[in-house]
Amino acid sequence: MKDLACPLCGRITDHYINGLCRDCFLKNITIANVPQVIHTIICAACGAVKKGRRWEMNDTEIEELIKEQIIRSVKINPIIKDYKISIRLTSRDPRIFNGKIVVNSLIDGIKTDTELQTQVRVKKETCVICSRRAGGYYEAMVQIRANERFPDEDEQDQVLDMIFNIVDRQYNSGNGMSFITKIEKLHEGTDVYLGSNSIARQICRTASGQFGANFSESSTLAGRKDGENIYRITYSLKLPRFVPGDIIRFTDEIILIRHSGKRTSGLNLETGHEFVEHTNKLKDANKVSDAGCAVSTVLISVEGDTVQVMHPQTYLSVTLPKPAYISGTGGEEIKIVNINDSLVILPPG
Ligand SMILES: [Zn+2]
Numbered sequence: 330m331k332d333l334a335c336p337l338c339g340r341i342t343d344h345y346i347n348g349l350c351r352d353c354f355l356k357n358i359t360i361a362n363v364p365q366v367i368h369t370i371i372c373a374a375c376g377a378v379k380k381g382r383r384w385e386m387n388d389t390e391i392e393e394l395i396k397e398q399i400i401r402s403v404k405i406n407p408i409i410k411d412y413k414i415s416i417r418l419t420s421r422d423p424r425i426f427n428g429k430i431v432v433n434s435l436i437d438g439i440k441t442d443t444e445l446q447t448q449v450r451v452k453k454e455t456c457v458i459c460s461r462r463a464g465g466y467y468e469a470m471v472q473i474r475a476n477e478r479f480p481d482e483d484e485q486d487q488v489l490d491m492i493f494n495i496v497d498r499q500y501n502s503g504n505g506m507s508f509i510t511k512i513e514k515l516h517e518g519t520d521v522y523l524g525s526n527s528i529a530r531q532i533c534r535t536a537s538g539q540f541g542a543n544f545s546e547s548s549t550l551a552g553r554k555d556g557e558n559i560y561r562i563t564y565s566l567k568l569p570r571f572v573p574g575d576i577i578r579f580t581d582e583i584i585l586i587r588h589s590g591k592r593t594s595g596l597n598l599e600t601g602h603e604f605v606e607h608t609n610k611l612k613d614a615n616k617v618s619d620a621g622c623a624v625s626t627v628l629i630s631v632e633g634d635t636v637q638v639m640h641p642q643t644y645l646s647v648t649l650p651k652p653a654y655i656s657g658t659g660g661e662e663i664k665i666v667n668i669n670d671s672l673v674i675l676p677p678g
């Protein structure tokens with residue numbers, strides 16, 4: 330191969346890049362550049378980053394975020410395929426970060442380091458979601474109630490825990506509207522105001538699987554935006570009628586409820602057998618007593634399929650069918666409830 334002179338410096342060389350000798354090529358190309366100042370807008374409340382007109386949720390540290398932003402702003406000459414960018418940040422003011430950037434590139438076998446400088450200026454604003462949140466915005470309300478009774482504290486806390494879990498999980502997976510605006514404790518239950526209707530719906534579906542609750546929804550017109558009606562949805566979430574410890578009459582059987590969910594399970598107090606039924610089939614059942622109403626009495630004797638117990642008021646001996654869970658032979662203390670003047674023996678414990 331014939332040696333030629335470089336058209337810029339006249340040096341004789343056998344190796345050309347883009348028609349120039351190496352030195353002239355490197356002198357005449359811009360390997361990388363970066364704007365002198367980069368502006369970034371971050372939500373003061375949640376750390377979300379504004380990209381264009383949109384807010385993007387963010388959970389990386391501010392330094393990491395700024396480094397990523399610098400990397401995105403560095404323009405590398407497309408002729409260079411092999412390069413690495415490193416950044417050193419210094420900051421004397423939490424709103425101003427100076428970045429020293431080094432681009433290590435490999436051009437035609439020659440390692441070249443290019444140094445650049447930039448300054449990132451951070452502006453704090455409040456993102457759309459945080460301003461809605463602060464303004465008490467809500468799309469839906471879930472009313473925690475119970476069918477034909479008031480839910481107790483404990484039940485309401487269980488439902489609230491489930492709601493907190495769903496809201497946190499959805500928020501962490503990127504739904505910024507997954508927040509609780511307000512929680513209101515009322516005599517008849519708890520009202521939970523939510524930023525997102527889809528989260529409210531998810532809460533109701535989970536509650537129906539987990540607690541056997543049913544729900545209905547209604548909407549009210551909350552206003553108009555961009556020519557469209559804005560509705561707020563109210564979900565009436567109703568926990569099952571019966572709770573553990575309730576004694577119910579269902580198709581002529583007396584049942585002690587032990588679990589209430591999508592299915593209700595318990596114990597048949599006449600036979601001692603396990604009871605399981607779909608909760609929505611218990612519409613005609615009635616609560617007739619409560620394990621809390623049980624009183625102690627004496628099991629006098631056991632004879633085959635029957636037992637004699639002492640009536641707690643009259644002290645007379647009463648003969649009753651022997652439930653499967655009675656294993657004593659007489660003389661033991663047992664618990665009974667009085668349902669419409671007939672005695673029912675409860676399981677021990
Ligand atoms: Zn040259």
Ligand SMILES: [Zn+2]
Nearest residue numbers: 372375456459
């Ligand atoms: Zn925010």
